[in-house]
Amino acid sequence: MPELPEVDTVARGLQREVAGRKILSLTLGETDFIDDPETLETELPGRTILRVERYGKFLLLHLSDGGKAAESHKETALLVHLGMTGMLMPRPVSEAQAKHTHVVMLLDDGRELRYIDPRRFGRMAYLAGEAIRAELKRFGADPLEAGLAEFSQTIRERRARIKALLLDQTVVRGVGNIYADESLWKAKIHPAQLGARLKAEQAKKLYRELQGILQKAIALRGSSISDFLDAEGLPGEYQRHHRVYGREGKRCFRCKTPIRRVIVAGRSSYYCPTCQRAPRGWKRRVKQRRRNPGG
DNA sequence: CTCGATCCCTGGACGC
């Protein structure tokens, strides 16, 4: 599941592999995850991929004007979200297409940039000019670029649960379920704790641990749980360093207490019940929900 | 503002 470190890995791979390459033609399969498939078909051919960057969990492929005079002053880009199972990688034209290949961009070097996504939870959109800025300004700060003061203030002025805040892309961009749980465990904060209840020291600890974990995960090319592959088709290595994610019933690396899983903010949340103390009222709430699901 | 529920989608795990 591509989060910030995985998307960063893909962006760096694409920058190395396809920056400078021209898109000669485009072939589409299923298009229900594309904002406007027809615009993609008319706008992409003839443009060169200038630069690839990560923005939160998005990939931004900046494009040349491709001699399209009407837009020669406009910035243009292909926005790609990998969703749960998306992959974007260059492959030789001669190589057979993987199942669930939905977008194929023929490049000028004998390869195709292919988008593969079994579940199609991803998103793709061609954006130009002001639409790029409008799209990007919806999101919060990048956790690796945000200052401590900014991060701390944003978290502590909110009454939502810290797990929900970390997952909310308008709060910080790029964090998903794995890195939220990992950083909360490292900072010894329960996922159901309210943002507003965090002490300044806790917010600082969380900020530091989140950055450290993201940086280490980037260095190891992200986590491959089931099927994540980067732009070169390689899996990441950070899953070997997971301390709580996916470890229900296994012993905490710090105190040996069995790791638990609860639903917070609608997502599986793994935590150590000893290291990460539950907020007041939470245990009662979980019991109630078990007795009366949905109530 | 915050919450839960629902939908999208496929593949993997599991039970029989």
Added chain:
DNA sequence: TGCGTCCAGGGATCGA
């Protein structure tokens, strides 16, 4: 071996 069922999860959206 094969079938049916459940569930995972990022994000949008909607009603409470």
